[in-house]
Amino acid sequence: xxxxxxxxxxxxxxxxxxxxxxxxxxxxxxxxxxxxxxxxxxxxxxxxxxxxxxxxxxxxxxxxxxxxxxxxxxxxxxxxxxxxxxxxxxxxxxxxxxxxxxxxxxxxxxxxxxxxxxxxxxxxxxxxxxxxxxxxxxxxxxxxxxxxxxxxxxxxxxxxxxxxxxxxxxxxxxxxxxxxxxxxxxxxxxxxxxxxxxxxx
Amino acid sequence: xxxxxxxxxxxxxxxxxxxxxxxxxxxxxxxxxxxxxxxxxxxxxxxxxxxxxxxxxxxxxxxxxxxxxxxxxxxxxxxxxxxxxxxxxxxxxxxxxxxxxxxxxxxxxxxxxxxxxxxxxxxxxxxxxxxxxxxxxxxxxxxxxxxxxxxxxxxxxxxxxxxxxxxxxxxxxxxxxxxxxxxxxxxxxxxxxxxxxxxxx
Numbered sequence: 001x002x003x004x005x006x007x008x009x010x011x012x013x014x015x016x017x018x019x020x021x022x023x024x025x026x027x028x029x030x031x032x033x034x035x036x037x038x039x040x041x042x043x044x045x046x047x048x049x050x051x052x053x054x055x056x057x058x059x060x061x062x063x064x065x066x067x068x069x070x071x072x073x074x075x076x077x078x079x080x081x082x083x084x085x086x087x088x089x090x091x092x093x094x095x096x097x098x099x100x101x102x103x104x105x106x107x108x109x110x111x112x113x114x115x116x117x118x119x120x121x122x123x124x125x126x127x128x129x130x131x132x133x134x135x136x137x138x139x140x141x142x143x144x145x146x147x148x149x150x151x152x153x154x155x156x157x158x159x160x161x162x163x164x165x166x167x168x169x170x171x172x173x174x175x176x177x178x179x180x181x182x183x184x185x186x187x188x189x190x191x192x193x194x195x196x197x198x199x200x201x
Numbered sequence: 202x203x204x205x206x207x208x209x210x211x212x213x214x215x216x217x218x219x220x221x222x223x224x225x226x227x228x229x230x231x232x233x234x235x236x237x238x239x240x241x242x243x244x245x246x247x248x249x250x251x252x253x254x255x256x257x258x259x260x261x262x263x264x265x266x267x268x269x270x271x272x273x274x275x276x277x278x279x280x281x282x283x284x285x286x287x288x289x290x291x292x293x294x295x296x297x298x299x300x301x302x303x304x305x306x307x308x309x310x311x312x313x314x315x316x317x318x319x320x321x322x323x324x325x326x327x328x329x330x331x332x333x334x335x336x337x338x339x340x341x342x343x344x345x346x347x348x349x350x351x352x353x354x355x356x357x358x359x360x361x362x363x364x365x366x367x368x369x370x371x372x373x374x375x376x377x378x379x380x381x382x383x384x385x386x387x388x389x390x391x392x393x394x395x396x397x398x399x400x401x402x
Contacts, residue, residue, distance in 0.1 A: 049340045050302055064290055066297040073290035089265055089274035092293075096267040100300045101251055125326070139250045 002027040003057040005047060007034050009115060011107055011164035012067040013054040014198045019071055019160055022194040023078065029201065035115065067164075068095040071157040080160075082152045090151045094158040097139070098165075105133035107165045110172030130173060137169070137179050144181040148188060155192050163189045168198065203228040204258040206248060208235050210316060212308055212365035213268040214255040215399045220272055220361050223395040224279065230402065236316065268365075269296040272358040281361075283353045291352045295359040298340070299366075306334035308366045311373030331374055338370070338380050345382040349389060356393050364390045369399065 004020065006029050007013045020027050032038045032053050039051045048055045048065040056064045056073075064070050072095070075081035082088060109129045112118050118126055140162065143150065150158040167186050169176055176183055189195070205221065207230050208214045221228050233239045233254050240252045249256045249266040257265045257274070265271055273296070276282035283289060310330045313319050319327055341363065344351065351359040368387050370377055377384055390396070 049343050050298060050337075062287070064294060066294045066301075069290055069293035069297050072293050073286065076286055076289075085274065085277055086263070088277075089270055092270035092273050093265060093267045096270050096297075096300055097251060099297055100267075100305070104301070104305060121325070124322070136251075142250050 001059065003030060004028070005030050005032050005044070005053050005055040005057065007032050007053045008199065008201065010034065010053055011110075011168065011198065012052075012103070015067045015160050015164045016054045016056065016070050016074075017200075018164075018196055018198075019074055019080070019157065021196050022080070022160075022192065023074060024194070025074070031201075068099060068157075068161050071095070071161060075157045080155070080157050082154065082156060084152070087152045091156055091158045094150045095161045097136075098161045101132070101139070102136040102162065103165055105129040105136060106169050106172050106174060108172075109133060109174070110165065110168060113173055114171045126173075133169070133172065133174055134178075137166070137174065137176075137182060140166070140185075141179045141181050144185045149185070155189070159185075159189050164198075202260065204231060205229070206231050206233050206245070206254050206256040206258065208233050208254045209400065209402065211235065211254055212311075212369060212399065213253075213304070216268045216361050216365045217255045217257065217271050217275075218401075219365075219397055219399075220275055220281070220358065222397050223281070223361075223393065224275060225395070226275070232402075269300060269358075269362050272296070272362060276358045281356070281358050283355065283357060285353070288353045292357055292359045295351045296362045298337075299362045302333070302340070303337040303363065304366055306330040306337060307370050307373050307375065309373075310334060310375070311366065311369060314374055315372045327374075334370070334373065334375055335379075338367070338375065338377075338383060341367070341386075342380045342382050345386045350386070356390070360386075360390050365399075 004016055004027050006017055038044060039053060045051055047063045050065060052065060054067055054070060056070045064073060081091060109126060112122060112126060147153060149155050203226065205217055205228050207218055239245060240254060246252055248264045251266060253266060255268055255271060257271045265274060282292060310327060313323060313327060348354060350356050
């Protein structure tokens with residue numbers, strides 16, 4: 001059986017948990033407490049030397065870190081990854097956008113505000129992250145204004161990757177009311193068969 | 202003919218320029234001056250609403266941003282992307298590692314030091330980026346200590362993605378002398394057929 005090194009407060013971990021459920025794949029869930037330093041123990045670093053969740057452990061004992069690489073691995077050959085080479089490239093485009101322009105701003109703002117508190121030395125950086133996070137949401141809004149989903153008008157792992165932290169962006173101080181197309185897309189993602197909320201173990 | 206919206210100071214753009222040459226694919230190169238705001242003009246934003254280079258323009262007129270998505274698109278069906286599903290997942294793992302844990306620290310430190318100058322308000326953040334950049338180099342060192350290349354012991358787009366900013370990390374204040382396995386791997390990458398330096402137009 002697959003084993004997922006998971007963390008309920010992490011949107012990156014939620015992507016994989018949600019997708020495994022939508023695929024109907026059984027897995028053992030191992031909660032790793034980032035706040036207690038459990039991603040930096042020697043034991044965990046043998047699974048992922050970069051010290052982050054999620055990590056997927058195969059039955060062979062091999063480990064795969066990086067949420068979006070795990071999504072792509074699980075999606076190959078399923079309807080959640082389009083067949084065409086150009087469409088697959090666009091799925092990757094949006095997943096790299098997510099990790100570079102979206103997550104470091106929206107997820108980090110959420111982490112500071114909700115989980116660790118915004119100390120004085122972080123205020124200027126938080127403002128910058130909120131500005132960049134709003135820019136990322138603006139890019140999504142423009143793209144979704146004429147589309148139901150990110151790529152090829154079908155629900156794919158690009159939507160899962162971007163849903164994870166967008167739907168909790170309010171916890172990072174972002175006002176999603178400014179983005180009606182994003183709001184409507186969040187509803188479409190939530191209505192997919194097998195959808196489960198981030199809080200569900 | 203393919204057209205590459207390129208920028209000679211950008212390691213992300215270099216990845217694609219280098220790979221197109223190694224594939225022997227002709228392309229038209231359009232230099233975009235990030236420092237002059239040329240990635241934020243209405244004309245450029247029609248090509249990439251996220252306002253970044255590189256962007257690959259196909260003969261159809263379609264555009265693909267995100268350096269690592271472009272690498273993957275170009276690599277499908279070539280020896281630069283391993284055949285196996287597990288090996289492809291590892292290529293993606295390292296490319297997401299590059300964009301999340303490596304580039305935002307090493308490339309940004311280089312950009313500040315070499316191109317824009319480190320103002321007083323950036324000093325604390327630069328220190329943090331150097332710490333995180335050294336951590337990323339440490340992860341690479343550990344992986345390369347027993348391997349010739351990142352995945353499946355063959356030169357792949359994972360190596361191209363990580364080479365781009367690693368080989369100029371010195372310009373971001375990083376001492377690569379601490380990482381002998383990384384140093385030897387840089388030499389192996391440089392000795393690949395068709396390799397061209399970052400400065401070559």
